[in-house]
Amino acid sequence: MDPVRTSRPVVAVIGGGQLARMMHESAIALGIELRPLVEADDGATGRVVVTKAAGSPADPGAVESLVDGADVLTFEHEHIPREVLDALAERLPIEPAPDALVYAQDKIAMRERLTALGIPCPRWAVVRDEADLAAFAADVGWPVIVKTPTGGYDGHGVHIAHGARDAADWFAPGPLLAEELVPFACEAAALLARSRSGQIRSWPVALTEQEDSVCSVVTAPARALHPRTRERARAIAERIARELDVTGVLAVEMFVVGTGADERVLVNELAMRPHNTGHWTIDGSITGQFEQHLRAVLDLPLGSTDLIVPGSSAVMVNLLGSDLPDPARALGDAMRAGGPTARIHLYGKEVRPGRKLGHVTVVDPDPARALELARAAVAALRGEQQPPAAAPDPDPQEPR
Ligand code: ADP
Numbered sequence: 001m002d003p004v005r006t007s008r009p010v011v012a013v014i015g016g017g018q019l020a021r022m023m024h025e026s027a028i029a030l031g032i033e034l035r036p037l038v039e040a041d042d043g044a045t046g047r048v049v050v051t052k053a054a055g056s057p058a059d060p061g062a063v064e065s066l067v068d069g070a071d072v073l074t075f076e077h078e079h080i081p082r083e084v085l086d087a088l089a090e091r092l093p094i095e096p097a098p099d100a101l102v103y104a105q106d107k108i109a110m111r112e113r114l115t116a117l118g119i120p121c122p123r124w125a126v127v128r129d130e131a132d133l134a135a136f137a138a139d140v141g142w143p144v145i146v147k148t149p150t151g152g153y154d155g156h157g158v159h160i161a162h163g164a165r166d167a168a169d170w171f172a173p174g175p176l177l178a179e180e181l182v183p184f185a186c187e188a189a190a191l192l193a194r195s196r197s198g199q200i201r202s203w204p205v206a207l208t209e210q211e212d213s214v215c216s217v218v219t220a221p222a223r224a225l226h227p228r229t230r231e232r233a234r235a236i237a238e239r240i241a242r243e244l245d246v247t248g249v250l251a252v253e254m255f256v257v258g259t260g261a262d263e264r265v266l267v268n269e270l271a272m273r274p275h276n277t278g279h280w281t282i283d284g285s286i287t288g289q290f291e292q293h294l295r296a297v298l299d300l301p302l303g304s305t306d307l308i309v310p311g312s313s314a315v316m317v318n319l320l321g322s323d324l325p326d327p328a329r330a331l332g333d334a335m336r337a338g339g340p341t342a343r344i345h346l347y348g349k350e351v352r353p354g355r356k357l358g359h360v361t362v363v364d365p366d367p368a369r370a371l372e373l374a375r376a377a378v379a380a381l382r383g384e385q386q387p388p389a390a391a392p393d394p395d396p397q398e399p400r
Contacts, residue, residue, distance in 0.1 A: 005071070008033055009298055012066045012092075014057050015076025016045035018347035018356065019274050019290075022282070023076070024049055026291035032298070036076070037066045044347040057084060067092055074248055074297045075273045078105045079151060095196065095247040095297035096272045103244055104272040107177045108149040117243055119236060120266050122255070123180040129171055130164040133178055137164070140180040146170060147177040155213020182266060184255035188222050189277035190237035193249045193292040196299040200238055201292070203285055203305040205230045208253070208277050211320070214354070215276040218316040219367055220284060221307070225256060229263045236267065249293045251275035276318070276356070281305070283343040283361040284314025313367035317374040319358040322351050323383035327358060330380050338362065338377025346381075357381075 009032050013020045016038030024045060027034035037053050038046035046052060055062025057080040067073055073094045078101060085098040096104075103110040111124045125136040127146070137144050146167055148157035160181070161167045170176060187210065192202040204221035222230055237252040250272055254265040274289045282288035287295075287303030295302050307314070324330055328346050335342065338360060346358035360377040364370035 009072075010035055010070045011294060011297065012053075012070035012073045013037065013076055014066075014073070014080050016040070016043050016052070017076060018044045018349070019076040020045040021048055021347060022279075022345070023274065023290045023293065026288065026294055030291065030294060032294060035066060035070060037062060044349050047348055057081070060084075063088065072297050074293070075101070077153070077273070078271075093196070097245065097247065100244050100246045101272055104270045106149050107147055107152070107269065108175070110270055111177060113244065114240070114267055117239070119240065120264065122182045122266050122268070125178050126175050127167075127171075127178045128175050130167060133161065133167050134164040136178045137161075143181050145179040145181050147179065148173065149175070149177050154215075155210075158213055182255045182257060184257055184266075185259060185263075186224070186256045187268070188225065188233055188254045188256050188265065189218070189275070190233045190252045190254065191249065191275065191278045191281070191289065192234075192237050192241055192305075193289070193296040193302055194241045194246055195296045195302060196247050198242075199302050200241060201287075201302040201305045202234045202238060203278065203281055203289075204307065205233045206277055206280065212354075214318070214320060214356075216318050216320065217371065218277050218280050219371070220280050220314050223313065223367070226260070226263050229256065229265060233265050236265065240267075240270065246272055248272060248296045249274045249278065249289050251277055253277065276359075279345070279359050280314040280316040280361050282345070284308055284312070284316075284363050307363075309363055309365075312363050312365055313370055314361055314363045315367055315370035315374050316359050316361045317371070317378045318356060319346075319360070319378050319381050320356060321354045322357055322381060324381070325351060327351070327381040327383075330383060333380035334360070334377040337380040338373045342373055342377045344377060344381070 011034050013036040016036045020036040021044045024034045035051050036045045039056055053062055053066035114121050123140050127133045143160050143162045146159045146161050187208045188205055189208050190205050194200045206218050206220035207222040209217040241250050253268040255268055256265055258264055274293050278289035286306050343361045349357050360374045362370040362374040
């Protein structure tokens with residue numbers, strides 16, 4: 001038991017979107033107080049939490065009230081200035097620490113560090129102008145992927161250049177990260193949590209699909225990959241966690257290239273917080289990523305990451321936009337379409353085109369069936385008319 005503090009643990013979180021909202025669900029179960037920094041009172045988290053600080057991470061007063069009396073500071077997103085974090089580091093533990101978080105904030109710093117560690121990445125270069133870009137393309141060939149090093153998410157800040165001229169207007173904010181266009185067979189994500197004491201637990205590696213650079217479907221475990229590739233992906237993620245001293249949840253997004261015996265992974269990017277590619281763990285694994293993140297940042301023992309149903313697959317489908325004014329009005333249709341095993345999560349956000357409004361996970365021995373049911377539930381939440389996918393399922397509690 002904590003010998004000094006007499007009140008329940010308080011976890012301060014930078015951010016107030018759906019990730020902090022789902023962290024709050026786990027905090028309630030554990031009797032932990034979650035205190036998010038919400039920019040909008042009616043946002044995904046603002047409308048459900050009891051205690052919160054209001055304002056932006058750039059507002060010193062807001063950050064002050066966020067950390068006052070908190071046990072630890074953690075994150076829902078990485079967009080917080082380094083100076084703010086350095087000042088806070090003297091006040092309370094920050095998990096992950098600013099020295100680790102920098103590799104999730106800055107893609108150039110991440111590429112430099114991973115390359116120094118010998119971790120496989122796409123070929124890359126820092127480019128400052130069109131001439132640099134043309135020189136890089138002379139090596140790797142056009143087209144080239146060009147990324148803004150900081151502040152990107154969901155593909156914002158990721159561009160494709162077919163020639164140096166395409167990039168003429170892109171250099172004003174500063175140097176960019178150029179990468180070869182990887183002809184990947186598929187994308188995967190290795191997810192783990194690590195605590196300050198060094199305990200690490202990895203979940204099974206998942207396959208991820210993106211639509212317009214936004215995560216749309218995640219399937220775990222990634223049974224389509226060779227077991228050796230899955231093992232390699234897990235080992236790479238664990239090595240990154242240890243070398244970079246990451247604490248909390250770490251998601252390592254990867255490209256899978258080659259086939260059969262030549263199948264291998266290249267690291268695309270890092271997120272040091274619960275991540276969309278890990279939402280399946282809430283329903284598919286014994287310990288979900290949000291609970292595990294809380295355990296890790298409070299340096300508590302980590303929970304089991306085994307599948308909740310051994311041998312099953314978990315498929316998560318994102319709800320991206322909806323034709324309905326509020327998808328929660330279609331819960332009945334979604335439950336009928338997805339069947340009794342579909343787990344529906346809605347984030348309480350205002351509907352906008354393409355916006356992440358929720359997700360549905362189905363755990364089933366057959367991944368194709370899980371995908372079909374999860375897709376059917378999501379279609380109903382989008383307001384799309386379609387016949388129900390779920391087979392009639394007599395309630396086992398009803399006499400037949
Ligand atoms: P963000 O941080 O905005 O999510 P990412 O670097 O993860 O940006 O890129 C988003 C998506 O763009 C990736 O999931 C992938 O589909 C595609 N992508 C990014 N880099 C490359 C690359 N070097 N080669 C091929 N596709 C890429």
